[in-house]
Amino acid sequence: MHAVMRWRKGWLVVGAVAGVCALMPGTAMAGWGPGGKSNGGATNTGGGRSGTDIVSMVRYSGSSKGDSGGKGNVTPVGNWNPPACWYEPRTANDFQKYVENMYTETVNYPGQHSYAKTAVGQFRDTYKDGKYKDYNLDMADKGTWWVAVQDPDRWMEPAAQLCNEMPFWVVNGDTPDVPNAVTPKVLAELAYNRLxxxxxxxxxxxxxxxxxxxxxxxxxxxxxxxxxxxxxxxxxxxxxxxxxxxxxxxxxxxxxxxxxxxxxxxxxxxxxxxxxxxxxxxxxxxxxxxxxxxxxxxxxxxxxxxxxxxxxxxxxxxxxxxxxxxxxxxxxxxxxxxxxxxxxxxxxxx
Incomplete structure (x- = not known):
């Protein structure tokens, strides 16, 4: 049994083999699992943390969203659309801090349901004492964690749910074996959506x-x-x-x-x-x-x-x-x- 955590505009959804259940709105948590929230693509913005919410580390500059006055987004010709979700890397140290903060906030949140505590605990154990050991901190110079991120303007679209891999480890120099892993072309497609x-x-x-x-x-x-x-x-x-x-x-x-x-x-x-x-x-x-x-x-x-x-x-x-x-x-x-x-x-x- 494993847990999948997703950010949905203030809702933490915890999925397990038994089913899917939603917690109270306003829970200030986001998931490294499928569908983690991104930063919205404002000009010159990048990764950061708000409580336990981790935002995208992709930075944008130029004639991007957030510019003022008489501008709008380009509409692609045909059926093609820029990615609604993608995978991007995190250092072992950042990943460990995020998971630990998320775990602490979940178990200490007043009135938190036991199944939420169990789910986030199982998620934490996978990377702390389960399949991986101590978040691979002893290998921090040899690779990075890759996590799913969504375009916050398209998080309700079916395409935004396609990045459903749990966080995974990638050795430096290797190419992640998932669609929409950040590459120069994927970055170009993300920039397209922000013209x-x-x-x-x-x-x-x-x-x-x-x-x-x-x-x-x-x-x-x-x-x-x-x-x-x-x-x-x-x-x-x-x-x-x-x-x-x-x-x-x-x-x-x-x-x-x-x-x-x-x-x-x-x-x-x-x-x-x-x-x-x-x-x-x-x-x-x-x-x-x-x-x-x-x-x-x-x-x-x-x-x-x-x-x-x-x-x-x-x-x-x-x-x-x-x-x-x-x-x-x-x-x-x-x-x-x-x-x-x-x-x-x-x-x-x-």
Whole structure:
């Protein structure tokens, strides 16, 4: 019989062969077992301890979660998603301190159930006096403990439950034989999930109020839509690796918000120009031209507006330890809506 401890937003879940039971909310404990909590990926954050809660040791920098103002997360194209859980190392000393603190807090917690004390005791015994001896402290310079960590924003997803191995020992230089063990590529995928992209607010001519059957020009300034990147790195024991994930805008797609509209080009997808801009600013004298990127509404919005959605496709690559050449990850998208008023005027002179 063995115990598995998991952090669930303040709930300690203790599983054994007999079944699964939940303790009172507010128990300030987390598990090294499957589903230990991570730190949320804020810029320049890393491992630490809050009571007996151990957070991820992966650090992030760049245009990452926590940046302010008009930004959002990239959405992968297709069915691919960054890891919702992963495995990362801890030194023998840190692992021993954590387990002992967790054991002490559990057995001393007022009103704690006996089955919780038994479960955490069995967990402790595995690493103290059971399969392992004294947390392998006498081998501290020869390896590290590897533990499961979850993305705290995705802890309820089924994918976050897939890292269900109990903490295990890995000799320095060996590769852990589990999926999603921290590698440069896994770090790149974690960084992907923390990319913060600018809002896609296209410039229109006429601006926000256009006319029925009037070609409306749309464009994005190259200065606003530059490549953004996030670097993820981890330094624990003998492991020191990093990866940088970079997102570069490559296309803009316009969705007028009504079927009674046409887009330019007809696909609604505007390619990026050589100088990094998308579309072309309207200039006097171009009223009779078809815009390289734009749209035309065929009916009025009445007393309301049409929700014009502009979505940018970002090409995403990574470099990192042992991988100096940019390597593709799945493209991502990020978009936003803006209200457009369309007035019922058939002929307009510019």
């Amino acid at each position: 913060q992209l600018p809002q896609t607010q296209v410039t229109l001519a006429p601006k926000n109020i256009t006319k029925v059957n009037l070609r409306t020009w749309a464009w994005l300034d190259k200065a606003k839509f530059k490549a953004v990147d996030v670097t993820a790195q981890i330094n624990v024991g003998g492991l020191s690796i990093q990866a940088t994930t970079t997102a570069k805008p490559v296309a803009l797609e316009l969705e007028p918000g009504t079927k009674d509209a046409e887009t330019y080009p007809a696909s609604g997808k505007c390619a990026i120009n050589d100088d990094g801009s998308i579309g072309e600013p309207y200039a006097a004298g171009n009223a009779d031209r078809t815009p390289p990127c734009g749209l035309k509404y065929l009916r009025s919005s009445g007393d309301g507006t049409f929700p014009l959605k502009a979505t940018v496709t970002w090409e995403i690559t990574w470099t990192g330890t042992g991988n100096p050449q940019p390597t593709r990850l799945p493209d991502g998208t990020f978009g936003s809506e803006q209200d457009v008023t369309v007035q019922e005027i058939q002929a307009v002179n510019r």
